[in-house]
Amino acid sequence: MSIQLPIAGAVGAAAVEARRAGAPAWLAERRSAAWEAFTELPMPSPQRDEDWRRTDVSELRLEEYIADPGTAAAGEALLQAMSQLRLRAAPEAAFVASTRRGLRRREGTDMLDAQGVIICSLDDAAVQHPEQLRRALSTVPPEESKFLALWNALWRGGCFVYVPPGVEARVPVWAAHTAAGAGAAIFPATVAVLDDRASLTLIDVYASPAGDDDMVSVAATPLVLGEGARLDYCLLQQWGMGTWHVATHRASAGRDARLRFFGATLGARLQKAYWEVLLDGQGAEATLTGICFGDGAQHLDHQSLQDHRAPQTRSDLLLKVAVRDEARSIYGGLIEVQRRAQQSDGYVQNRNLMLSRGARASGIPRLEIKADDVRCSHGVTAGHIDNDQRFYLESRGVPRAEADRLIVRGFMQDALDRCPHQGVRELLTELLDEEIAGHPVAGVSSDEDVA
Template identity: 60%
Template sequence: MTIPLADSPVGTLGQEVAAARADASPAWLAARRRIAWDAYEALPMPSSQRDEDWRRTDISALHPERFTPIDRVDAAVVDAMRVQRDAAAPTAAFVIDAPVAQPIEGADTLHAQGIIVTTLAEAATVHAELVQRAFSSVRADESKFVALWNALWRGGVFVYVPRGVEALVPVWIAHPAGGDGHAVFPSTVVVLDEGAALTVIDAYASASGPAALLSDAMVILSVGRDARLDYNTVQQWGEGVWHVGLQRTVLDANAKLRFMGVTLGARLQKVWWEVLLEGVGSEADILGICFGDGTQHFDHQSLQAHIGPETRSNLLLKVAVRDRARSVYGGMIDVAPTAVHADGYVANRNLLLSQGAKADSIPRLEIRANDVKCGHGATAGHVDADQRFYLMARGVPPEEASALIVRGFMDDVLDRIPHRGFAELAGTLLDAEIAGGSVTGVAAETS
């Protein structure tokens, strides 16, 4: 069942839709949207021929102008996502990112604590100053897809935790998509004031199947002085989805980010995981797992920008690819001259499960400060024959032995996730991926 929305825009992504978005926004946002749309039109589509950043990721078959902005909520997908919330974090508030506001579920505890959980659209009007502060870390025209998002996002989710407040329950954000030929602009903006603490689960899903969808996503996380954010995200788009997303976190003094990204779905994904360690003593632990099969293409780009002194960051991304799936990883640790005593590490481990699967990994360091400790590591290999034989010598059949080894490869990461419910969900989804051929997306009954 789908719920049509009243003010659905007409036509594919274009001037008319962009103008309608600007007209429906408060003045400050309208101005930003207009700049963004102009930039979107002026900027060329990224090209694997011309752009170094896109050299290994070919999107020449993607034509954004052929997609129509989504105008409805796919209730079946939402239900499937709610079931995951129920199992993994039953106490969490459940917020749906939809073109028009949906009821927020289970947020009473958070609201009673003075925490704001609302749509980004509403926050842009009611809490303009907070939203503007968060938006200040992303230039409206900084890239083709960022510009497109800025011009066209609607709905979205906004969370603000006031000074000194530690949220008693997590916030589960659902970014659903459905139908065919639709574009979605998933939006998450989280602002933690000084000394605040929060756990977020940010989930993207559509029904499994070949439906062509475009997801142009934005996540802006602003973590104040001494604040702690546990951010977990899971991407379960169906097989026909193009997913491009920027996730940018800014850390104030002594702020702590624990980031966990689980990438399973989509036809092609290109995401940027960026952490700006601005405040003195801020810390970021960034973990990721990714499992791909069929002809899936994943491109993760990470940035650990050490700006403040005494900052620490650690990134570990583990990828397993099967069939003809491909992973591209580019990771950068950038240490500014101000970041004395910075401590940064970036590692990407790839497990190739088929001869036709491929993983490229390019970690880089750019160090412009003295007295820092930085390093990187990248590996790619097949399932270890000795490990397989060891399991087989205990009676475990070869296919199950391989599955256990792949799961173990990932569990090394999942075991470090503080939110155990999310870790278990990730493990369950992973098992299904390992066992179940090339099906991605959620099992949703679509009408």
């Protein structure tokens, strides 16, 4: 057995130590415990772990990726590209951008500052708003899984938003996470705590405008909705084709809270994303909507949870997936209705469109219902482009490629219509068109930009 020397800045104990320095005691302790859990927990395995049965990460060598980039270039061009994406879709939004170096940009927050909305890095929140941060972090405990443990040990910077009781945030918050350079490891963190009757639109973007470097991203976004709170959460995952991305997006909704969760999965070499909503309070409701487009050799895995823990809660999930080339989509969903969650409704729909012979998509929804007075259903379909639809368009002169583009866009339309922010919806429509057309996303060069 060979002994490997740790790589400077790599995912490892030294990186955890660097983050402990300067952190409040509770957080330093939490990071240590998380690192310990990480080292003890095995990598998820298709044989052992039900939710990893179809997604294999055994080739991912986490310790070979660099969490702390040392004295490399500053990544200004990357941040600029991330900012431009925001300007395309939501120029009104407050902008918070992080790289491996932590929080790098915080702009356009005046209006929200004046409303008493707190927007800062998680590091600052740990010092200045520890109760709220701890409340959110308690929903993503390190011991739960290998990747959550790693995230808890190593997150840095990120975007923390707290909306005080009764405050309706007047503009959205746009949280951007970016990295570049072969071997980069980033641990994106977006945390939102909405106090009672507060409302917010949060746009959460993961992208590597520099291209397709071999990177790893392990993310978590604990979202907490107090009583009667309203959160519109728009997620865009647009990592380059070299990135491994494992993310836990988990919202807990209090009494009469309403969550609209909208996720777009376009990027990454491999994604394992958990989209979870815990309906903790009576009358809470959530819609979860996803669009996913995969091509090349992408492996995109979504795992949803709609956990009805209180009476009269409602959830409705729609995931539309199109895959091309050799891409593969995996969807697994669970609706759980606890014994006390009477008179609850839960729905899941997963529709898959396969655009090439080599592309594959599967969906396996499950129901676990312990209450007796509930309405739940699920449906999955998978198919190829309908020849009659294609012929109909072609018979009007529309060439094959354009006909297919129209059909795929049309297939996604009802999901896109559920995107709660119009600018994001328009951006996604354009990005989807680019994906379908097979154009690479224009970006910046990674040579000059390691962040």
